[in-house]
Structures are given as structure tokens and as C-alpha cells.
Amino acid sequence: MSNPPPVLTIDGPSGAGKGTVSRIAATRLGWHYLDSGALYRAVGVAASWADLDLSDPAALVRCTFDTDIRFHEREGGDLRVLVNGVDATDELRLETTGTVASAIAAIPEVRAALKDRQRAFRQSPGLVADGRDMGTVIFPDAPYKVFLTASADERAERRYKQLKDKGVSVTIDGLLREILARDARDAQRTVAPLRPADDAVPIDTTGLDIDEVVARVLAVVKPQG
Template sequence: MSDDTIPVLAVDGPGGSGKGTICRAVTDATGWHLLDSGAIYRALAVAAAHRAIDESDPDALAEVGRHLDVVFAPAATDDVRVWVDGDDVTRELRSETTGELASRVAAVPAAREALLERQRAFRKAPGLVADGRDMGTVVFPDAPVKVFLTASPEERARRRHKQLKEQGVDVSLASLLDEIAVRDERDRSRAVAPLVPADDAVELDTTGLSVEEVVGRVLKLLQERLS
């Protein structure tokens, strides 16, 4: 089976819209592979920080991206552990500081280009669930099924606050809401691969919906589009 015939479910949307949870559940239900593109950008942000490389240096960022030594491995829980340059950076990867840096790094065209082929290499049989912000518009524009998840900023902030509290991270809900607003504006207005739905994406507002309801709708869409 050639790469371009392997089906891809491209799931895009802002942080806190439920992409990660939904994509993992769909992966479990289908047996497909999973691409967490946000984790790759966070890994690049961590690698750059460890090397004291500033996001204002696109050439240096691109060089790190082309040779990024990142390993994802299953953990005892539903999450995964992540190694960058041989170091376990799982906790650092999920911090708000890394998330903010990753958002700035993702706005650098050279960095995005350096990671493009690395992301496309995840496309393997029997299929791929791609979680990100430009999966349907840039990375897999030929994906037969595209979904754009969203939720109200308040709902997204509450979800992130709950997640961080469970991880033992003390952060205020108000500060998270402010960070979401800043990150959304940066993602939507960046010159390369802005956060927008693909023309043929199905938009789904997850505010007030359970995980089971959203997964059910996505699986139904998959069945309709691929049958």
C-alpha cells in the first residue's frame, strides 16, 4: 500500500478543545497509528531550550529540528513518556512554559519546514490519526477525513486547569484563560500554517459534550467517508 492510499484522519483545533483525548480514543477504537504533532513541537522547544537557542534564530531552530532526537514510548498510564536527546523530559514537555515556547517556535517557518517530513513519516498502514493545528491544511492536505475541534475559551481553560491540578501543578484559572487568548491569537495570525479549519473539514464544538459523544461522532464520520 503506497503512502498516499493510507487513510488519515486529520484532527485540528486549538489547545484544550479535546484533540488529544479524542485522538487517543479513536486510535484505540481503530487500531490506527497516532501522530501527536504538538508533542513534536514541544520536543523541539525543549531541545532548543536545553541548547540555549532562541526562537529568534530560525536557522539554528531548523538545524535542531532536522536532527531532533525524540522518542515516544507507552507509559503505565494512558499517557506516553518522552525522551529528547536521551533525557526523559515528559514532565517538562507538558509544562505551560514549554507550551508557550512551542507556540512561538511553531510560528517560525524554518522550524515548521524542518519538522514537516518527520510528521508525514507517521503515515503507515492501516491508517493514521493526526492530532495538531495544521494536519488537514498543510501536513496531510489529502486526508480523506478532516475534523476541526473547538470549544469555548472558558471550557478549554477549565479542562487544562483540571489536567494540571491532577499533575500536581498549581496554576490559576484566570492565568490559563489569558494564556489561551494569547496563544490562540498567535496561532491564528502566524504567516505560515495559521490555525484555521481546512475547507473540507467538519467543525465540531465539544463544549458540553462528553468524550464518548465526540468519539462516537468522529467514528461515525470515519465510517461514512471511508465506506
């Protein structure tokens, strides 16, 4: 029986740089890329469009199975997310969508419904999977695992700059409160809480630029042989 394609999991809290680092790492390695958070955000958007009750697990599970989610990379590397045929990329990036995604991610039935969909991304020549439970739950057998962290203050500052560049009116204090609240929610949920896998390499990105973080992540991936 042939070995499954290798996986590099990159987990960590919101704002640690997982998305940017994961995409660059996937490009450098020539591997596929999974943004698991986008799947939860896409379900959250679909649920909002359908005006579903977020406290109704059965309705959210039906929504999870019924929602068509596709990733489309445009020329120049811009990744777009289509939800039921509609480009919902910008809506997926809103803080309100992230809050909804975090809430529904705490529902065991929703996580179970998305598990197989996430594992289907594991294809040759390899996969870089970005999320919060990639190394602990979705790909526990992954040969390469990283857990990115950064101080809450720095994560709030990064998010502030991102949103201001897009013309979104936010405050550092407000973002910091949201990040701390989300950290607590993600770490305390009963199913797949946010934590590093026992065999993950921790990388604190505080004070590091993207190139430095990518270099440290890629150093974890050893040549196949």
C-alpha cells in the same frame, strides 16, 4: 499505484480535547497516532536545554534536525516522549513549554523541517493525526478531517483541572489569558495559521464528555471499501 494509508486529521485550538480524543480514536480504529504538538514541544525543550536564542531561526532549524524524538507507549497506554534519549514527557506538558512551542511553530523554516518527519507517520493500516495544521498543510489529501473547538472559558477550566490534579499552582484567569493569547498567535501567524480545512467537519466540544466527542469523530470515518 496503491493508495496511501487513510488519515484522520483532528485539528483545533489548545484545550479543545484533541489529544485525548485522538488517542482514543486511534486505539478504536487500530491506527497509528501522531501528536504533532509534541514534536514542536520536543524541539522547544531541546532548544531550552541547549540555551538557544528563540529568535534565531537558523539555530532552531539545526536543533530540529539534530533532535532525536521518539514516542514510547508503556503498558496501560501511557505515552512517553523521549528527547535525545531523555524522558521529557512531564516537561513537555508544562505551560511554559507550550508557549515556547507556539513561538517556534511560527517560524517557517522550523515548520518545513518538521513536515517530512510528520508525514512519515502515515503508515498502514492508517493514522490519526492531532494538531493545528494536519488537515490544511501536512495531510491535505486526508479523507477524514475534523476540527474540534470549545469555548475559551471551558478550555481554561479543563486545563485548570488537569494542572491542579498534577499539583501545579495556576489560576483560571491566568490560563484564560494564555489560551486567548495563544489562539490569537496561532490564528495570525503567516505560515499555516490555525483554521479548519475547507472539508473538515466542525465539532464543538463545549458541554460534551469525551465519549460523546469520540463517537462524533468516529462517525466521520467511513468504512473502507
